[in-house]
Amino acid sequence: MTALVRRESGVDRRSVIVVAVLALVTLTLVVLSVGTGDYEMSPGEVLATLAGSGTKAQYLVVMGRLPRVLVAILVGAALALAGAVFQTITRNPLGSPDIIGFTTGSATGGIVTLLLFGSGPGLVSVGALVGGLLTALVVMALCAPHGLLSSRLVLLGIAVSAVLVGVNSYLLVKANLEAAAQAVGWLVGDLAGRDWSFFVPLAVAVAVLAPIVFFNGRALRMLEMGDDTATGIGVDVHRVRLTLVLVAVALVAAATAATGPLPFIALAAPQLARRMTRLPGPNLAASAFVGAALVVAADYLGQRLLESSLLPAGVVAAALGGAYLLWLLLRRRA
Numbered sequence: 001m002t003a004l005v006r007r008e009s010g011v012d013r014r015s016v017i018v019v020a021v022l023a024l025v026t027l028t029l030v031v032l033s034v035g036t037g038d039y040e041m042s043p044g045e046v047l048a049t050l051a052g053s054g055t056k057a058q059y060l061v062v063m064g065r066l067p068r069v070l071v072a073i074l075v076g077a078a079l080a081l082a083g084a085v086f087q088t089i090t091r092n093p094l095g096s097p098d099i100i101g102f103t104t105g106s107a108t109g110g111i112v113t114l115l116l117f118g119s120g121p122g123l124v125s126v127g128a129l130v131g132g133l134l135t136a137l138v139v140m141a142l143c144a145p146h147g148l149l150s151s152r153l154v155l156l157g158i159a160v161s162a163v164l165v166g167v168n169s170y171l172l173v174k175a176n177l178e179a180a181a182q183a184v185g186w187l188v189g190d191l192a193g194r195d196w197s198f199f200v201p202l203a204v205a206v207a208v209l210a211p212i213v214f215f216n217g218r219a220l221r222m223l224e225m226g227d228d229t230a231t232g233i234g235v236d237v238h239r240v241r242l243t244l245v246l247v248a249v250a251l252v253a254a255a256t257a258a259t260g261p262l263p264f265i266a267l268a269a270p271q272l273a274r275r276m277t278r279l280p281g282p283n284l285a286a287s288a289f290v291g292a293a294l295v296v297a298a299d300y301l302g303q304r305l306l307e308s309s310l311l312p313a314g315v316v317a318a319a320l321g322g323a324y325l326l327w328l329l330l331r332r333r334a
Contacts, residue, residue: 015277015286022276022289026073029296033072034065036303064195071194071258072299072313073292074202076265078255080291081213082248083266084273084282088224089241090153096267097132097252100157103266104164105135106249106256107187111168114183115175124186125201125257132253135160136245189260189314191299198258205254212247214284216240221281262298262314264321265291294320 035041039061041049049058083096097103109131110124117123142156168187172180213220219240222230227237252266273286295313298320302311 012277012279015279015283018273018276019285019289022286022293026289026293026296029293029300030069030073033069033296033300033303034062036300037061037065067196067199068191068194068299069296071199071202072191072295074199074206075255075259075262076269076291076293076295077210077288078202078206078251078291079262079266079295080269080273080287081210081284082251082255083268083291084270084284084287085213085220085244085248086266087270088220088282089244091224092154093271094154094267097248098261098263098266099161100153101135101139101161101164102132102157102249102252103256103261103263104161104168105138106132106253107261108164108168108171109134109253110186110257110260111171111183114186115171115179125205125254128257129250129253132249132256133246135164136249140245186260188312189262189317190312191259191295192310192312194259202254202258205250209247209251209254210288213244213251216244217282217284220244220284224281260314262295263318264325265294265317268321268324269294 031043031046035043035046039057041058041061045054045058046062048054049062054062079097082102083098086095086097086100086102087093089095106128109127109129112131113124113127117127139153139157139160142160143153172183175183219230219235222233222235223237223240230237255262269291270282270287273283273290274280276290277283277286294317298316299313302313302316305311305316
């Protein structure tokens with residue numbers, strides 16, 4: 001109750017500090033990541049180049065690597081916002097789009113698009129969106145009549161996700177070798193080769209969808225207190241829930257289309273943000289910055305962990321997220 005009073009009476013000071021620190025951490029990771037590659041650059045050289053003081057060669061290197069880290073930032077923020085929405089609506093820390101199958105559904109839509117129509121970012125985005133929305137409809141239909149508040153949601157989502165994983169495997173087996181290799185590379189979740197053609201549609205999607213989530217932030221906090229309480233305060237529960245579910249699925253689809261599925265970011269980011277701010281509710285701004293920092297860090301570690309080869313960001317995210325999920329489950333059991 002004290003936290004709620006602090007929040008309603010003004011901006012929470014700790015939240016502001018957390019967001020500022022996360023922004024600084026993300027910026028530091030961006031500088032380190034831009035300087036990583038065959039042509040190594042120190043943080044000072046990267047900053048000087050961004051300020052317009054670098055050489056022509058350094059400028060070309062930085063501009064070539066910058067879209068990759070910008071895509072990482074937007075993907076992390078999009079997944080984190082989607083995770084915060086679903087975890088708040090379901091009132092379940094495991095109610096994340098990558099646990100309840102929405103990310104896998106977006107991946108299925110993306111695979112179908114890749115195999116049938118090619119690898120254009122716009123086409124894959126549409127396919128991922130359709131796949132995510134269809135999966136959301138199936139999961140919600142199976143949870144009826146209790147909807148997203150059903151205690152069966154996580155189990156049903158895991159079941160649907162398992163079925164979709166089988167569908168994805170079948171599609172890859174039946175595809176020709178070249179198309180299957182392209183789809184497998186996308187499924188791993190990788191930021192390599194991401195240029196401005198990937199950044200622009202993702203930036204447009206996030207610019208349109210993220211403000212809708214923040215605009216409904218207060219209503220989302222009220223939903224966490226229960227439908228009756230939210231309705232008594234004046235929240236149109238059904239409209240807000242439907243709007244946010246559609247927007248969250250679209251955010252997952254846009255992020256998945258840009259990099260392929262990145263596991264556990266949507267699950268971990270909102271929970272880490274809540275622990276950092278020590279506040280209930282979705283903590284949207286902090287969640288977005290945590291997600292951005294996690295994806296940039298996963299991509300940076302993937303380039304640094306092994307000297308002989310590069311690890312896709314999805315592999316690093318899966319390893320870190322798996323450890324976090326195990327810790328979360330053990331903590332809930334205790």
